[in-house]
Amino acid sequence: MALPNLWGLYNLRSSPYFxxxxxxxxxxxxxxxxVGRQAERQRLLTTIGSSRSSRQxxxxxxxxxxxxxxxxxxxxALEAGYWTSAEVLPISAAEQGEDLLGRLLSGTYDAVLASHPQACGPAMEAAQQLVRGFRLRGGGFTVSGFGFGGGGSHSEGVSTPPSPLLLDGPRALRDLLNYAREEGAEGVVLHLNNLENLSEADAGRAADLLRGIRDQALLLDGLHLVVVGTTDAVRTVVQRHTQVRSVFSDPIVLEPLALGQVQLLLAHRYDALRLDPDRPRQTPVAHTVIEQLYALFRGDLRGLLKALEDGLTALLGLTAGGEAAVPIGMADLLLVLRQRNRLELKEQLGGGLWERLQEWADDDPAAERTQAGLVALWGIKQPSVSQTLQALIEAGAIEAQPRQGREAIRYLLTGTARLGLGVA
Ligand SMILES: Nc1ncnc2c1ncn2[C@@H]1O[C@H](COP(=O)(O)OP(=O)(O)OP(=O)(O)O)[C@@H](O)[C@H]1O
Ligand SMILES: [Mg+2]
Structure with a gap:
């Protein structure tokens, strides 16, 4: 027996808003x-294709x-003969040069195995041993709330003996990359994901870390690195030291997809998920709803998709089976999203933080605010403002705008928060 599927009403196999x-x-x-992003896609590929090793x-x-x-x-890149894996390597939790080396080595090891399952030989064995040790210590999977800042103890006080990874990691990595190329790989592409905004001190440490392993690991022949992160994080970590900046290409800063491309993105999903190919495509929401919601989310596709999925799931759950499928309009959607986001945010934030958010919205929901402005609005001291902002960012209620030169950072309410606050 097939289980009920809400989306069947629209001739869809499952949610198109994943x-x-x-x-x-x-x-x-x-x-x-x-969809889209052809220039950026081409630029990343050209950089990889134009050199024996690259960092972007x-x-x-x-x-x-x-x-x-x-x-x-x-x-x-895989199609063009590079070896890589769909896994992403976390980077924000790295605390030591050793961890970063471990991640690069285990990422390379996985990429080799994913693209060449029969890989074997001394280079594979040496790498495997180090990778196993690294993973046993929880490497690559530790979630440290402190980001780069949690560590630091290795360099101070009692000296611990250098780990096998620090001693042998760089050579194992080099041998593995050579092996890959002997076996026919054009190179290995690694993806370090989610470098997040760090405090100045932590960003400094992260930058030092990259500099520390630059020659041993970052510049190895056959290695192509792509680091992903928020705009400020990428700027501080990658561009801070000349020694690191000089070996990275200029960061590619993504702009929001144009509205037409977002509509196309959804059309692709509706087509791919169509249940009955003989029945026409039926869009669950009107075009104008996408337009209005996307304006609210200002380029945040994940936020937009989540709002659509949450809102429609709630609304479709209410409709009785057999009703004709009509596109859902903005008024209905807003109604459920307000209620839902409000409950979710309130629960996540607790009373005090929720009130601060409300004060912000009551004063001007669209305002870009600085910490100084919030000291005045909330009537609390700067350290509390900074703490509050951190909590609100973590809850996805506000977003820090990338720093403009020497100006103070500006903060904005997110689409999710504006829906929950009833000011969308
Ligand atoms: N160019 C695109 N074409 C089609 N779908 C896309 C495109 N870009 C993003 N998406 C979809 O939008 C959603 C968010 O994308 P993604 O996870 O890549 O964003 P992100 O910037 O990495 O987010 P985060 O900051 O949370 O890490 C995903 O569901 C993804 O499938
Ligand atoms: Mg991401």
Whole structure:
């Protein structure tokens, strides 16, 4: 017996508003759904193709499509004979040079195995041993709330003996890259994902870390690195030291997709998920709804898709079976999203923070605010403002705008928060 499917009403197999990143190894989220970004895609590929080793960075606001772009570039590179895997390597939790080396080595090892399952020999064995040790220590999977700042103890006080990874990692990595090329790979493409905004001190440490492993690891022949992160994080970490900046290409900063491309993105998904090919395509929401919601989310595709999925799931759950499928309008959608986002945010934030958010919205929901402005609005001291902002960012209620030169950072309410606050 088939289970009930809400989306069947619209001749869809499942939700067309999923928020997962596209990736080449998962059937439900194929890279063939990708739209636009041709210039950026080409630039990333050309840089990889033009040199024996390369380092690039992709930056942009939350949810704008950074990870998906790099997934598509890796799929392209794979077709062109590079070895790579659809896995992404976390970077924000790296605390030591050792961790970063471990991640590069285990990422390369996985890319080799993914593209060449019969890989074997001394280079593979040496790498495997180090990778296993690294993973046993929880490497690559530790979620440290402190980002880069949690560590630091290795360099101070009692000296611990250098780990096998620090001693042998660089050579193992070099041998593995050579092996890949002997076996016919054009090179190996690695994807370091989600470098987040860090405090100045932590960003400094992260930048030092990259500098520390530059010659041993970053510049190795056959290695092509793509680092992804928020605009400020990429700027501080990659561009801080001349020694690092000089070996990275200028970061690619992603702009929001144009509205027409967002409509196309959805059309691709409706087509791919069509249940009955003989029945026409029926869009669950009117075109104007996408237009209005996208304006609210200002390029945040993940936020837009989540709003559509949440809103429609709630509304479709209410309709009785057998009703004719009509596109849902903005008024109905707003009604459920307000209620839902309000509950979710309130619960996540707790009373105090929710009130601060309301004060912000009551004063002017569209305002871009600085910390100084918020000291005045909230009547609390700067350190509390800074703490509050951190919590609000983590909850997805506000977003920090990329720094403009020496100006103070500006903050904005996100689409999700504006819906919940009833000011959308
Ligand atoms: N160019 C594109 N074509 C089709 N779908 C896209 C495109 N860019 C992004 N998407 C879709 O939008 C959603 C968000 O994309 P993605 O996860 O790549 O954003 P991100 O910038 O990496 O987000 P975050 O800041 O949360 O890491 C995903 O569901 C993805 O499939
Ligand atoms: Mg991402």
């Amino acid at each position: 928020q997962a990143t596209l990736r080449q190894d998962v059937a439900g989220t194929p890279v063939s759904l990708f 960075a992709v930056a942009g606001r939350p949810g704008i499509g950074k990870t998906t772009l790099v997934q598509v570039v890796k799929a392209d």
